[in-house]
Amino acid sequence: MTSIQAELGIIERDFTEQVSAASSSEELQQVKVAFLGKKGAVTLILKKLGSLPPETRPAAGQAVNSLRDRIEAVIEDKRARLDEIESEAAERSSMVDVTLPHRGRSGGGVHPVAQLTHDVIEILAGLGFSVALGPEIEEDFYNFEALNIPQSHPARDMQDTFYFPDGSLLRTHTSPVQVRSMLRHGAPIRIVCPGRVYRRDSDPTHSPMFNQLEGLLVDRDISVADMKGCLETLMAAIFSRPLKARYRASYFPFTEPSIELDIECVECSGKNPACRICKGTGWLEVAGMGMVHPNVIRYGGIDPSIYNGFAWGIGLDRIAMLKYGLTDLRILFEGNVPYLLSGRSL
Amino acid sequence: MLISWNLLNELLEIPATLEEVVERLTLTGCEVESVDYPCERLSGVLSARIEELSPHPARKELFVATVDDGAGRELVITAAPNLSIGDVVPWGRPGTALADGTVLGVRDFDGVRSCGMLLSAEELGVPEIADEFGILKLPADTLPGEDVKRLLGLDDAVLDLSITPNRGDLLSMLGVAREVFALFPGAVWRKNPAEARPGDGASWPDDLEFRGISLEDDGCPLYCMGLVTGLKRGPSPVRIRVLLTLLGMRPISAMVDATNFAMLMLGQPTHAFDAAYLPAREITVRSARPGEEIRTLDGKDHRLESEDMLITSGGVAVAIAGVMGGENSEILDTTENVYLEAANFDALRVSRSSRRMGIPSEASYRFSRIVDARIAETTLEYIFSLLEEWGVARAGYRVLSASNLFLENRVVALTRTKLKRILLTDDIEDASAILSRLGLTEVASSEDAKSFSIPSWRPDISIEEDLIEEVGRIRGYNETLPSRLPGSLHEHGDIGRTTRLKRDIRGALISRGYVELVNYSFLSPSFVELLRLPGDDQRARPLQLANPLSAEQSMMRTTLLPGLLRSVGLAVASGWKDPVRVFELGRVFLPLEEGHEEVERVCGLAYGGRDPRLPHGPSDADDLFTLKGDIQSLAEAHGVRIEYAQGEEPFGHRGQTARLLCGGKPAGYLLRLKPSIERELDCSPLFAFELDLAPFEDPEPLRFREPDPFPPVYRDISMFVPVEVSAGEVADRIRRLGGSMLREVGLFDVYSGKGAPEGKRGLAFSLAYRLCDRTLTDEEVDSVNAAVRKGLAASGCELR
Known part of the structure; x- marks a missing residue:
């Protein structure tokens, strides 16, 4: 009896000593085998139980089992601690330098004009305008005649045009899409026409190719007030804040009345008399527009006595320059990679 | 169009300040581009009479003048040789500021102290008004002590107006005054220059009698002729010379200045013929004969076409109607008698002639924008009144005219x-x-x-x-009208397939590291050579502009690649050394048998960089297959199936060029540039793809399939195949052999080099077998797989 108790006491003491000395999972495993393995100290004691007098066996058995359970618990606990220590060491030994550059390709770059074009289209889609596209090589009829710019009109002075030998031309504005779309869809109609346009001009502020965006709305009882509302909403969305607007009478052969829109200077809001962007005027000219001339509506196959509407055109390049703070127009079309990459955070 | 604020106020009493007028003009359609104060710094100059004049005692090139401005006499030294006692001249006392800002003081000239300076036109800021070398002489009746700046009208403000092409009526002081009158309801006319001052209507003297005016061209509905006799040489009054100068014209002589001033006032150009040199006492207006020639008064010769209109006299051309007069009858210093033309010419005809001949004259500018047909005769009478007022000629004879004019009452x-x-x-x-x-x-x-x-x-x-x-x-459109959104249509707009597609593609490529470019749609002829395009290649025959700005921009692009190559070339030339990818979305213009088509494309170009060292090793570098991955990501995102076939392009590396096919139709290429092109551009390696967007606009609709309930069974097959047999062909062969039970074929290894038989390479595929209604047994799979292996072996694959 007492000899078993004493033996268990010794085993437990030995175990405690050895387990605390184990410093790796291998050593711990050896300890486990030494006590709980087939020839382990606890196993051997269990085998001895059969030789004990029957009345002492239950108590002795309980004591041995209890010791085995304690040993197992201690080993599991120790194993968990050793695993944690070992995996931490393993992880630390495979540390990487997170400041290394990423693998593979660096981010690309957006072109400011393409980005703006898509942004503006999204804004106008929200106002119910659908995209309409047209050819860049255009017929004289759609580019001039149908827009109320007959041969004899002085406005042709304003637009020096690229021609092809067969008499077709590179469209000088996106307005030809107006008539094409009216002929195809009739009224009411709300369209937006983005695209490249061309003029025989090249100097630091003019490029022979630039990007325009035209809007057209034809419906019943449309007023100049409706046009103002659309344009102000568009400008506020482009520049992400409401902007003061100023409307100036102007002249375009295809609208009557014709109006130009100035917005408050996005750089100085009219507060800097030396501002480079607005030249101290406080205003930026951003759109030409007007109520569609009845002749143009008629060319579009729509009855101007029932329907009227408005159209506008904006220069996307100029607005992109204003929005993104660019200074040179032509560099936009020269595929300047370092320049375009400098705008990555756009 | 330049407008004098002083002159405007002589015509109109305006109940508003200059700033208010500028603002109002700008908002109502006549944009004021600038307001210029021409002699802003000039101040303090007074008129003074020369009382005494004597040579400088020590320096013979100088004079000592005693001048009096009414406030006192002083000595002033001058070098000007044109003065006499009694002349009234501009005097700058010490403290006076000249036009260039110089402030005058007292200066000693070898013992004589000069009290300020006597001034020339140049020192006043208007050298153009000088009529002789030296000090500017003021009109003899000028009182001493007057402020010369105000006296000469140098205190003016000059408004530069931007006149829209529909408003030819605003190309005169009269027109602008009418506009300002309308803009300010309180404005009152002081002097309306259009109110005719009829001359005395005298008959022409016999020796200058005119036989007639005939109008043989519809482009000239009205021709008036006036007469000026006894013309004296000399300048126009100094005040007129100042106004002409401020309004952008050079003072020349009293006669010429009178016609120019009348044009500035009334908008009607006129032309003066020297009566002595007009070939005959008759004028005929007719179309030019093709090839007919004329020397204009600027000494240039012009070959005419039938759209040009000529003024002829006795069969000789004396002027191009509305554009410029001829040298043969030009008025000179010696001219005594002048025939004066005021006519109306067709806007389009004048505009086309002047543009074609490159003569942008003040006259043609006005005629191109339509001159008021009713102002011609008034203008002649206005000129007569000026000449008489200036006392330089006898005018006021009855005006002759010929007219086909039909002025409807609109x-x-x-x-x-x-x-x-x-x-x-x-x-x-x-x-x-x-x-x-x-x-x-x-x-x-x-x-x-x-x-x-x-x-x-x-x-x-x-x-x-x-x-x-x-x-x-x-x-006004600002305060009188609200801003509101038109509300009759409510649906969301449709951005359309093309725009949506372009938006998605650019987003995908940008996130894959491509830089978006927008290049000109033009190409230089040299692209054909750069891309080694043979003459029969459609792309080598681009549409050509009839009137390009330069040869470099004379053709419409048939491929997007040259623009991208140029951009990368420029970047490299400016020192760029890293790998870079660029792309462009845009149209090409393809010539057809008849006409052309505009095709939307996307083109990508990857350059390996001058310095290929990468922090994670060379496996990060681009090659044909990274670009293929980019194309595949676009294709898969849009449900488009692209096939890749070994192919050739004139500019492609002969071993690394793929033709892209969609539904069996050509859709573009993927390639490495020809090594000779890489060398030429000094950029290597260069990989590129160009793809039509059309297949993407009509993709297969997105569909999902039920998951397979039973697990697949995998088998690997590894083999050596001749190098000329593509992996794609072998995979297709496996698919055919495997039948419906074979669901997936994946290539997982390509091996060539040591251990591979001569002329062969190793390919290893993983095959997935599966049925949808039950689990396959190993025996079934082995049986099919054995058949696949047998089939492959039979077709020349060496199985391992």
């Missing part, structure tokens, strides 16, 4: 309905008041409509919308 109606629809106002009385200040006359009126007669100087007004524009612009 009447346009304005309705309350349309006024309300467009401007949201039904105040037709207010509208009528605005129109009448613009010179329109109400000729009929009812409850809901009014009709107006349109004055001859406003040919731009012909329909009701024109009247509404006049009312709208004068009322």
Whole structure:
């Protein structure tokens, strides 16, 4: 009896000593085998139980089992601690330098004009305008005649045009899409026409190719007030804040009345008399527009006595320059990679 | 168009400041681009009489003048040789500022102290007005002590107006004064230069009698001829010379200045012929004969075409109508008698002639924008009155004229309905008041409509919308109208397939590290050579512009690649050394048998960089297959199936070029550039793809499949195949052999080099077998897989 108790006491003491000395999972495993393995100290004691007098066996058995359970618990606990220590060491030994550059390709770059074009289209889609596209090589009829710019009109002075030998031309504005779309869809109609346009001009502020965006709305009882509302909403969305607007009478052969829109200077809001962007005027000219001339509506196959509407055109390049703070127009079309990459955070 | 603020105020009493007028003009359609104060720094110059004049005691090139400005006499030293006692001249006392900002003081000239300076036209800031070398002489009746700046009108403000092409009527002081009159209801006319001052109507002297004017060209509906005799040589009055200068014209002589000044005032160009040199006492206006020649008064020779209109006399061309006079009858210093033309010419004809001949004269500019047909005779009479007032000639003879002019009385109606629809106002009385200040006359009126007669100087007004524009612009679009959103359509707009596709593709490529470019649609002819395109290649025959700006921009692009190559080339030339990818979305213009088509494309170009060292090793570098991955990501995102076939392009590496096919049709290429092109551009390696967007616009609809309930069974097959057999062909062969039970074939290894038989490479595929209604047994799979292996072996694959 007492000899078993004493033996268990010794085993437990030995175990405690050895387990605390184990410093790796291998050593711990050896300890486990030494006590709980087939020839382990606890196993051997269990085998001895059969030789004990029957009345002492239950108590002795309980004591041995209890010791085995304690040993197992201690080993599991120790194993968990050793695993944690070992995996931490393993992880630390495979540390990487997170400041290394990423693998593979660096981010690309957006072109400011393409980005703006898509942004503006999204804004106008929200106002119910659908995209309409047209050819860049255009017929004289759609580019001039149908827009109320007959041969004899002085406005042709304003637009020096690229021609092809067969008499077709590179469209000088996106307005030809107006008539094409009216002929195809009739009224009411709300369209937006983005695209490249061309003029025989090249100097630091003019490029022979630039990007325009035209809007057209034809419906019943449309007023100049409706046009103002659309344009102000568009400008506020482009520049992400409401902007003061100023409307100036102007002249375009295809609208009557014709109006130009100035917005408050996005750089100085009219507060800097030396501002480079607005030249101290406080205003930026951003759109030409007007109520569609009845002749143009008629060319579009729509009855101007029932329907009227408005159209506008904006220069996307100029607005992109204003929005993104660019200074040179032509560099936009020269595929300047370092320049375009400098705008990555756009 | 330059406008003198002083002169405007001589014509009109304006109840507003300069700033208010500028603002109002700008908002109502006549944008004031700038306001210039030409002699802003000039101040303190007074008129003074020369009382005594003697040579400088020590320096013979100088004079000592005693001058008096009414406030006292002083000595002033001058080098000018043109002075006499009694002349009234501009004197700058010490403290006076010259036009260039110099402030005068007292200066000692070898013992004589000069009190300030006597001044020349140049020192006043207007060298053009000098009529002789030296000190500017003021009119003899000028009192001493007057402020010369104000006296000469140098205190003026010059407004630069941007006149829209429909408003030819604003190309004169008269027109602008009419506009300002309409803009400010309190304005009152002081002096309307259009109010004719009829001459005495005397008959022409016999020796200058004119036989006739004949109009043989429809482009000249009206031709008036006046006569000036006894012309004296000499300048126009200094005040006129100042005005001409401020308004951008050079003073020349009294006669020329009178015609120019009249044009600036009334908008009607005129032309003066020396009566002694006009070939005959008759004028015929006719179309030029093709090839006919004339030397204009600027000494240049012009070959004419039939669209040009000529003024001829005795069969000799003496002027190009509305453009420029001929040298043969030009007025000179010696001219005594002048025939003076004031005519009306067709705007388009003049505009085309002057543009074709490159003569942008003041006259052609005005005729191109339509001159008021009723002002011609008035202009001659205005010039007569100027010449008489200046005392330089006898004028005022009866004006001769010939006319085919039919001036209809244009009447346009304005309705309350349309006024309300467009401007949201039904105040037709207010509208009528605005129109009448613009010179329109109400000729009929009812409850809901009014009709107006349109004055001859406003040919731009012909329909009701024109009247509404006049009312709208004068009322102003800012305060009088609200801003509102039109509400009759409510659906969301459709951005359309092409735009959506382009948006998605650019997003995908940008996130894959491509830089977006927008290049010109033009190409230089050299691209054909750069891309080694043979003559029969469609891309080598681009559409050509008839009037390009330069050869470099003379062709419409047939491929997007040259633009991208140029951009990368420029970047490299400017020191760029890293790997870079660029792309462009845009149109190419392809010539067809008849006409052309515009095709939307995307093109990508990857450059390996001058310095290929990468922090994670060379496996990060681009090659044909990274670009293939980019194309595949676009294709898969849009449900488009692209096939890749070994192919050739004139500019492609002969071993690394793929033709792209969609549904069996050519859709583009993927390639490495030809090594010789890489060398030429000094960029290597260069990989590129160009793809039509059309297949993407009509993709297969997205569909999902039920997951397979039973697990697949995998088998690997590894083999050596001849190098000329593509992996794609072998995979297709496996698919055919495997039948319906074989669901997936994946290539997982390609091996060539040591251990591979000569002329062969190793390929290893993983095959997935599966049925959808039950689990396959190993025996079934082995049996099919054995058949696949057997089939492959039979077709020349060496199985391992």
